[in-house]
Amino acid sequence: MTLKRIILGVLTVFLVVFFIGPSLLGSWQQPQIQSRLELYQTNLLLYATEWQGEPGEDANSKSLRDALIGAEPLKNAQKQYQEAREQAETNLAKAKAQAELLPDETKQLKGTITQLEDFINQVDLRLGILQAKQGERKGAVETWRSEIQTLEAKSSDSESLKSAEVLLGLWSTPPQILPNSESIIKKSLDGWFRNQALTKLYYLQQRDEALAQLIAAEQKMAEQAILKLAIVGAVPTIGFLIGVGLLLFLLIQRAIKGKDSLLAQNGNLTFSTPWDGETILQVFVAGFFLMQILVSILVLPITLKLLNLDPTTFDLRSKALLVFVNYVLVAAAALSVLYVSIKSFLPLPEGWFRFKLLDKWLFWGFGGYLAALPLVILISLINQRIWQGQGGSNPLLSLALETKDLVVLAIFFVTAAIAAPIFEELLFRGFLLPSLTRYLPVWGAIIASSLIFAIAHLSLSEVLPLTTLGMVLGVVYTRSRNLLASIFLHSLWNSGTLISLFILGSGV
Template sequence: MLQREPMGIRRLLVWSLSLLACLLMGNVLLNSWQQPQVQSQLELRQNELSLQLLQLQDQWASADGDRQTTLATAERSFRQRVEQLQTNSASGLLVQTDQLSQAQLELGVIEAVNGNAPAAIATWENAIATALPNSPNPQTATVLIGLWQDPPRLLPDAEPQLRSQLRGWFQTQSLEQLYRLQQRSDALASLVKRQNRAAWQALIALLLLNGLPLVGSILGLGILGYLGWRRWRKQPFPPLQGWTVPWDSTVVAWIMLPGFILIGQIGLNQLLLPTLLAAVGFDSSRLDVSGQAFSILVRYSLMAGLVLGLLAWTLQRYRPLPPDWFVLRWRSRWPLWGIGGYWVALPVVIGTSLLNQLIWQGRGGSNPLLELVLDSGSRSALFWFWVTAAIAAPLFEEVLFRGFLLASLTRWLPVRGAIALSGLLFALAHLSLSEVLPLFALGCLLGEVYTRSRNLLAPMLLHGLWNSGTLISLLLLSQP
């Protein structure tokens, strides 16, 4: 039951700032409704890997029906992607890149390889019509039309256009058509070797992308079954206990809303840092992808340091804290909690994500870091992304959301209620509507692991493993 606390000037100021922070956060969440998800791009990349396997099917004398099935599945997925982008554009969904015409280029290549050149040419003509100003896609579409029209028309810059604007299977199929028309047998032989290497890489990538989550999910379901059996047999298990909380709700609101949202995310990242960079004449838009990745790490680390410093300063008056606060105990079973929690998270969060896709239908935004990782081919950039997502984020977010918020909420709520509310705020803080449901599920699992293990190292490990798994998946999908 909630306890009433007296209202004073300090409390009135804190709660007024908290209301402002909630309004700003709500506005960002509502705006994310007009942003596309990255999930559809991930599905298309998996389809592209499946297309790479056609080279192996041909070598293994696979049935022609298997090849047609693969092409038909890919064509259907890319057509749905084009239709979705067209619908998004017509309904005002914000798309900042030339995604529609790029998807039309790729759909046309599938249609052409599938023996439907007239449909492919019509698709490429649509790509020319829908391309953004100053886009190179119209030139690439013109090259592709020339390759598959009757009679063919070879443009002088055909090869560099195809190499620069198409990737993976789409590039090799277009180059194969070009080399056949040019009768370049040596180039064709070299391209076949390249296709073979790409096919084997695609096979390994697909096995990892689908096999590892499947094995982990089976282990996770086994753990859930074992825990259910123990509960049914009423065997002992670490209990859900709250914390002794020496501060009132004003302190919690101050840290999480004015502190984290207004001072950390908005004040530092959106006001102070851009102003300082502009004052010294630094243009971050000119950074390459590796520089952008390092910049994200620096910004995140500064924000985390500021908020954690504010937390330490605010709690100074309550020291010494009770012994079960912010525990980092190395000699314990925290690795088992972290790894076991990760396995359990796989089936739970993956299942929640599938439901989430049905709800949002490609809308609701995504973490911009995901798209940067997907489009990045730089190893140094991927390293900085990993440091941010798998080290910095778990350290900061577990201290703030589990170590402070969840534990503090147990003063007013039952432990499971505190886990659920802290998980919801953790999900909302990522500022994408489409991520709220899966991140809420993950946040609740993180809270459950922390509450039972009483050791922040356990949810930190789970969080780091989850983000590392996501980055590995993106890395496998980002290969050319």
């Protein structure tokens, strides 16, 4: 065994034990972004319920709106918030138990516990409003009273306590308007929930002008919500149905035409791989994972410290720019290691790293995107059942959900929809997948490279969906033999995700 192999072996064990393993296990206790997305979409739906339509609106428009909103929107929203609360309660119990077992991590866990408790308090405020809106006044009053008792038992003087007292007063019999009710509502509630509380307050205060202005503003926001629901709900649904039809067509064609079908095209055509497993390991151990550690944990933090910059004080634009710089540095370092690793094998055999502009890459990329939609959505639904809202998510998604800034969105778009597809497709489909065909059949190489692609994102909850997406990317690349096809598919996927997050996060 050579010294190089010993070093690679030691590095591999080190990365698995001290980086990949802990990162994956750490993500187990982190919430998925999916649960937040569902609540954001629920809030849009609640706004949409207030839309009264235009005078003379035709039946088709009303039917379309009703289809977007659903039969019992308030009841469904209440169920969504109750599920979110139960999930938060479960996570809170786990965090408290972990804090007792791991006293060294108490500071970090205390922050998590505080966030979960605040979230539960906010959910209780909203659940009470949903109950009151559905005529369940007694249930709403009981919800707020229970929250007040819980917070008073903790000697809390939080905004949630003040808000619960204000809401309890508004919906009590007889109603009681507490001092500073308007400012407390505006400070502690947002969106549809704030409007409902203010509507009740203005009605009781007999402030007709303020109430009329609020209702007029609410109608404009409701109209925007209808449009946004159509984009984030109806468009993916249409894509899902088209994708199902495409998959059925491909399967039927495969059964009828066999080797002449689109799915069979280049299906068993392996690559001529001049290097062995040592080179593959070198590219991913030294090039991908080790460079992530060096850049993200050492080079960039030290550089920021030398420049006297504190990332914790950055605004969203600065954070977005930092994510982009970090990603570009990691990609540049990893691709440099890739080049050095295969330099001695140049010129490469035909078929490697092919970029054929005058080809059907748009057809393959867009078709692959449509086919991936139903597959990834179905796997994601199963995944939600498995992880119950845990397992972590890409931090970039949370930042994208928070932003209402088009500049921030543009930076994220360049990072996720341009830089990431080019780098990741070069590495995983351009290099890894063909390299694995030296040891595995094409279908085996597709599965193995897709699993590594998913694990590389370091979130347990993303392993199954990303493996599925990676397999579609692998099929598209091996059939088209053109990296532009898989890059285009990858870019479409990331772009769609970013746009949906921005629409949901931007509110109305």
